[in-house]
Structure formats: C-alpha cells, structure tokens
Amino acid sequence: MKMTMTQKIFAQACGKSEVEAGEFILANLDIVLGNDITTPVAQDAFERMEAVTVFDKDKVVIVPDHFTPNRDIRAAMQCQKVRNFALDQEITNYFEVGEVGIEHALLPEKGLVSAGQVIIGADSHTCTYGALGAFATGVGSTDMAAGMAMGKTWFRVPEAIRVELTGKMPKWVSGKDVILTLIGELGVDGATYQSLEFVGDGIKNLTMDDRFTIANMAIEAGAKNGIFPVDEQTLAYLKESGAKEPKIFEADSDAEYVREVKIDLATLSPTVAFPHLPENTKRIEDVEEIVIDQVVIGSCTNGRLDDLRIAAEVFKGRKVKKGVRVLIFPATQKIYRQAMHAGYFDVFLDAGAVISPPTCGPCLGGHMGVLAKGERAVATTNRNFVGRMGHVESEVYLASPAVAAESAIQGIIAAPGTWTKEERS
Secondary structure (H helix, E strand, O other): OOOOHHHHHHHHHHOOOOOOOOOEEEEEOOEEEEEOOHHHHHHHHHHHOOOOOOOOOOOEEEEOOOOOOOOOHHHHHHHHHHHHHHHHOOOOEEOOOOOOEOHHHHHHHOOOOOOOOEEEEOOHHHHHHHHHOOEEEEOOHHHHHHHHHHOEEEEEOOEEEEEEEEOOOOOOOOHHHHHHHHHHHHOOOOOOOEEEEEEOHHHHHOOHHHHHHHHHOHHHHOOOEEEOOOOHHHHHHHHHHOOOOOOOOOOOOOOOOOEEEEEEHHHOOOEEEOOOOOOOEEEHHHOOOOEOOEEEEEHHHHOOHHHHHHHHHHHOOOOOOOOOEEEEEOOEHHHHHHHHHOOHHHHHHHHOOEEOOOOOHHHHOOOOOOEOOOOEEEEOOOOOOOOOOEOOOOEEEEOOHHHHHHHHHHOEOOOOOOOOHHHHO
C-alpha cells in the first residue's frame, strides 16, 4: 500500500483502508488538549458554534500550565474562565495547581496518550506524543473548539521525511543534541507540513525521555508531527503509565518519502542553537566564549527525570558561577517528587540554583525568569525567537541539560566534562 506510519494511523482514524499524501480526510480524535492561554479562545469559539457539550468529557484534556501559578490578575482571570468551563462541562482530565504539570510531560505520565491515537492540542508542541507512536499535532484554538464539539477534524495527509538513526550517542550527548542537529540540517521550514518519521537501529539506544525531546521539537523544523516506531521500551512505558491498549502501526517497506536523512548518533557532539532561530546550530567545540546571565533547566522539552539526573551529575559538588541565575523546573509534580527523593534537589540547592514548581512560565517569557535588555540565557527549552524569554534585546541559546548545567558553573557556554579555571587551579 506504500503507506508511512502516520498515513496508516490516519487511515484507521477515518475508516479507510488507505490514504495518500495530499488527501483531505475527516479523522476521529482520541484527545483534544488545551491550556490556560489557548482554551479561553477556544471557549469563545465553542460558544459561537452554539455547542452545548463537549463530544466526550474523558477525551478533552485541559491543563493550565503556562502562567500558573497565576502571575498576575489577568492570568488569574484566564484560569478562572478555564476552571469554570472545565467544571461546567465535567471535564474528567482537568489538572490545576497541586496536581498540574507541564502538559506535554503530564499527559504521557498520566497514561492519557497511547500508540496509534490521533491527538490535537492547542499548543504547537503537542507533537511530543509522537514518541509513543501516536499522531499528535498542534492546532489553533478554533480547531480545538471544533474538536471539543465534534470529536473530529479535517487533516491534509502529510508527506514524510525518513530520518534514520544509527549507532549510540557518546556521553553527554542526548536527544536534545539529536534534534538540534536535525533542525540545523533541515532548517526551521525544511519539513513544513511533513511528518518526521524516525527509524533505524539507533532508536533502541535512545531513552524514552530522549524520544520525547526529539518529537517535541519536530515543529521547530516546521513538521506537522514527529513519530517513533513502537518498540519494547515504548510498550513498557505505556504499561507503567496505565495507558490504553496500544494500536501498533509500522510503515510499509516501500512507503514513499520526500527526503531521507541519516544521522550516526556516535558522531554527534553537544550542540547549541544560537539566537534567534533553532536552526542556528553549532557543535560545542565550535562555540567561542559567550558570557551568560541565566540558565533555565526544565520545560516540556527537557524537564523530565532523566534531564534532571544529568544536570545533577554535572552540578554535584560544584558551584554556580557568581552572577549567574539558575532556575530548575521539574515538568510535573511526580517528577518533582522523584527528583527530590533522588537527592537532586540537594545538589541543585548546594550549587546555588533555585527550584520552581512545574510551569511553562520562563520558556515563553511569561513569568519566573524573564530576561532584561542585553541579557543572555542558556535554556533547555525549545525556542529562541526574538524576545522569547523577555526583552527583545535579550538572547536565548538552546542546549541540553548537560551543557546548560556546565555553562551555569563556568559562566560561559561550555562543554560538559570540562573544568573552570578555578577548578583547574
């Protein structure tokens, strides 16, 4: 049939035996997701449609995570509006302060997403769930409203790029370096409305956290979605999270791709994306001395337990450079507790970092860590656009938790495993 993995998921979602790239389909939705920024806009559209109830109170998920805990009165009003809607509609999966997490880490953790599902979210990084073999993509708030009301939405079936991963990553190289390398090659529009389909024997050497990170940033190459095959690691994760029975799809051997990219994981180095686009990548060995003011470790991209473990390994027994601010953001309440009990919090606090409750705040310059004019930050987040984390004349450098932690210690963008002048002396 010559179908990719994404095309097979779409075929089952619209009740057809096969679909082809460019075809328009009406697909059934398994999850419709919104947050505290996008849901109020969707609510207004929902009312304009004269919709009365959501199509399925178990399949609409709302997570106020961007400006929470509320940063100001306006954010509080936004969240109040969302809260009232969730209560009125009896939304089963509504998560607020005390049980909230960053949405794209929380949904997999709660077992709300599974392989073979079709998921839309009014947030561009909804593509994260492709790590679990699901089709997941970001949509606008109006599309979210229609999805909440009907449980269906229109898609144009995307073409696909085949990304073959081979080998095993060296120490201090992680999924963040894989996706930054790929974006550096493709460009921020190199995969526009295409599916990034990851294959190859190197996948078995990636942790689930690596895969989440890679899928999360598929949108930064313009992709409609990023998706990984379902293997034993995936199935173990789904079982542990209590997810629904997975529907496993594999691309046909003769599936058609518009492009093929090969990445030997063994050849990668820690990679940094310079301002003001994720495609402006450099290997760490090619980075000249750049003094920094702030480091952010967390977000829906790199706020998972493995990310915090790696950061703690770099920080252990060392101190943050005087004048550098370090903010740590565990992605969910569960990860927060796990990191605390693992002793990572003591390492971070001893080093001179501050630990925040789960929030998206600093990633989009919303609150907690906003940059001033002329300041530079190294962040494990996913975007470094002009003014992304604060003042339009600030700069954001995207990197892995290992690079971010080492940079915090040295006060300059630095390779993990190196030493400061003070430590050498």
